[in-house]
Amino acid sequence: MKSLSTNGFAWFITISMLCLLANSQLTTNFYSNSCPNLFSIVRKQVLNAVKTETRMAASLLRLHFHDCFVNGCDASVLLDGSDGEKTALPNNNSARGFEVVDAIKTAVESSCSGIVSCADILAIAARDSVLLSGGPSWKVLLGRRDGLVANQTGANSMLPGPFEPVDNITLKFQAVGLNLTDVVSLSGAHTIGRASCATFGNRLFNFSGTNAPDSTLLDANMVSGLQNLCPVNGDSSRVTDLDWNSTDLFDNHYFQNLINGRGILESDQFLYSSDQAVSTTRSIVELYSNNTKLFFNDFANSMIKMGNIQPLTGSAGEIRKNCRVVNS
Ligand code: HEM
Numbered sequence: 001m002k003s004l005s006t007n008g009f010a011w012f013i014t015i016s017m018l019c020l021l022a023n024s025q026l027t028t029n030f031y032s033n034s035c036p037n038l039f040s041i042v043r044k045q046v047l048n049a050v051k052t053e054t055r056m057a058a059s060l061l062r063l064h065f066h067d068c069f070v071n072g073c074d075a076s077v078l079l080d081g082s083d084g085e086k087t088a089l090p091n092n093n094s095a096r097g098f099e100v101v102d103a104i105k106t107a108v109e110s111s112c113s114g115i116v117s118c119a120d121i122l123a124i125a126a127r128d129s130v131l132l133s134g135g136p137s138w139k140v141l142l143g144r145r146d147g148l149v150a151n152q153t154g155a156n157s158m159l160p161g162p163f164e165p166v167d168n169i170t171l172k173f174q175a176v177g178l179n180l181t182d183v184v185s186l187s188g189a190h191t192i193g194r195a196s197c198a199t200f201g202n203r204l205f206n207f208s209g210t211n212a213p214d215s216t217l218l219d220a221n222m223v224s225g226l227q228n229l230c231p232v233n234g235d236s237s238r239v240t241d242l243d244w245n246s247t248d249l250f251d252n253h254y255f256q257n258l259i260n261g262r263g264i265l266e267s268d269q270f271l272y273s274s275d276q277a278v279s280t281t282r283s284i285v286e287l288y289s290n291n292t293k294l295f296f297n298d299f300a301n302s303m304i305k306m307g308n309i310q311p312l313t314g315s316a317g318e319i320r321k322n323c324r325v326v327n328s
Pocket of ligand 1: 160
């Protein structure tokens with residue numbers, strides 16, 4: 001009896017250790033033997049794509065975020081299909097860069113077939129995108145495998161929305177193991193990229209369509225330009241820069257913008273200008289607004305944390321041949 005329970009205890013310890021290991025299995029040198037040129041292959045493709053369209057850096061960065069927050073970083077966001085994540089509200093007519101991911105995958109496959117996951121490609125492409133935009137670099141942890149299912153409901157509920165207050169957004173970050181510092185540092189990704197009228201038009205007019213912008217939260221000098229871009233009943237897919245100060249440059253102007261009431265999304269501006277921000281995010285915004293080094297350092301650390309959300313490792317999932325579909 002005693003030996004059975006001792007045995008049981010030993011098993012319990014072994015299984016617990018394995019579970020812990022499963023979470024820490026990502027390594028920086030995962031492909032160093034199996035695909036030694038991986039980093040240069042991905043870098044070349046990202047560079048090509050960003051040369052063709054500067055905004056692509058932002059789009060690739062966002063894809064990794066939208067992947068990791070739903071089912072963990074498992075490339076579920078890349079799966080085609082009407083019940084996939086691509087057609088969930090935060091992604092529909094908004095998430096982009098899928099063709100670039102295809103091109104990277106094709107290039108990687110031609111050197112090392114069946115080795116590198118689409119989830120890892122997203123993580124490397126996000127890092128390269130930030131670096132090529134002038135931001136920090138970091139050592140990307142690798143070894144994720146690709147998921148077998150998408151989760152449209154999860155994409156609708158887990159991803160933060162542009163009308164949400166600080167506390168809601170913080171809860172969504174906490175749900176995937178990220179904290180308040182991560183909320184603010186990762187929001188700094190909005191130093192690059194664009195937002196469509198659909199995501200901030202509500203701030204420009206009151207419900208009767210007359211000029212009644214949210215004057216307390218939005219710099220008055222920005223209002224008429226944005227109203228022209230996004231008239232009531234206009235084309236909600238038109239876009240503006242998330243950072244009017246230095247559009248495609250990855251810097252800390254996003255935080256300076258918030259202090260000046262120049263955040264485009266209401267959720268961005270809330271990080272500085274809401275009651276909830278006072279005891280939470282506001283002081284971190286202030287810190288980053290005058291300390292680029294601190295922002296870059298925290299952003300890199302938070303990206304590594306985000307990239308660690310529930311990876312599939314070992315023999316879980318698969319290495320997709322085509323990032324858009326599970327293997328047959
Ligand atoms: C904190 C909560 C967040 C909210 C509410 C939010 C919301 C949004 C919205 C509404 C857009 C515009 C989409 C469109 O109009 O098509 C956007 C764009 C973007 N977001 Fe976020 N986001 C958040 C956090 C993040 C994080 C954590 C990252 C990456 C680490 C990120 C990266 C980006 C980038 C780079 C763009 C521009 C994409 C492009 O130009 O294609 N966002 N975000």
